Amino acid sequence: MGGSTSVAGSSGGALSATGGALGADGGTSSATGSCGEVELLTNGNFDGATHAPWIVQSAQAQPLFLGWADPALAEAGVSPYSLDNLVMLGLADSEVALLSQTVSVPASAISLKVSGFMRIVTNEDTSTVFDRAYAEFVGQPALLAWTNQNANTDWTAFAGSLSAVALQGQSATFRFRVTTDAGAPTSFYFDSVSVVASLCAN
Numbered sequence: 001m002g003g004s005t006s007v008a009g010s011s012g013g014a015l016s017a018t019g020g021a022l023g024a025d026g027g028t029s030s031a032t033g034s035c036g037e038v039e040l041l042t043n044g045n046f047d048g049a050t051h052a053p054w055i056v057q058s059a060q061a062q063p064l065f066l067g068w069a070d071p072a073l074a075e076a077g078v079s080p081y082s083l084d085n086l087v088m089l090g091l092a093d094s095e096v097a098l099l100s101q102t103v104s105v106p107a108s109a110i111s112l113k114v115s116g117f118m119r120i121v122t123n124e125d126t127s128t129v130f131d132r133a134y135a136e137f138v139g140q141p142a143l144l145a146w147t148n149q150n151a152n153t154d155w156t157a158f159a160g161s162l163s164a165v166a167l168q169g170q171s172a173t174f175r176f177r178v179t180t181d182a183g184a185p186t187s188f189y190f191d192s193v194s195v196v197a198s199l200c201a202n
């Protein structure tokens with residue numbers, strides 16, 4: 001799928017060259033030249049008045065949405081990348097935390113790009129992987145992965161993309177997933193998250 005997507009994406013000239021033929025037989029004026037991008041997430045900066053439409057699941061009932069004035073953030077030395085809030089997954093031991101949002105993938109989507117900012121604070125020895133975080137679409141291979149070894153001292157941008165061919169015109173659930181082991185907590189913070197669909201009718 002990735003191969004076919006990259007072919008389509010890299011052969012934009014070819015597509016436009018054959019566009020005349022497509023338009024001639026299909027009369028697809030509405031689909032001609034309509035390339036662009038659309039944001040699929042709602043409340044990707046976590047700063048809305050409510051948590052909607054994010055769905056939170058936490059085995060240890062952790063408060064995943066934290067405001068800038070939360071004492072836990074001051075203690076951790078973390079501030080939201082965008083005010084007022086961020087999300088934190090992990091912290092507890094033996095935790096499985098999911099933060100998910102279902103989006104509608106446009107029928108003309110050719111790729112999905114996930115981006116945002118992350119902070120990782122750990123009590124683990126960073127020589128070994130104990131605690132893990134993933135950004136993924138349910139049913140798809142994980143797009144991005146982090147561990148306690150990626151602990152950092154400032155917000156770090158992340159980005160990854162996947163072909164949207166298998167998801168075109170469907171609902172897809174994007175999520176962060178965190179798993180921690182039985183000791184030494186790791187907190188994974190995320191903020192200003194985006195899922196952008198690149199659209200190109202052909």
Ligand SMILES: [Ca+2]
Binds near residue numbers: 192
């Ligand atoms: Ca924010």
Ligand SMILES: [Ca+2]
Binds near residue numbers: 180183184
């Ligand atoms: Ca741990």
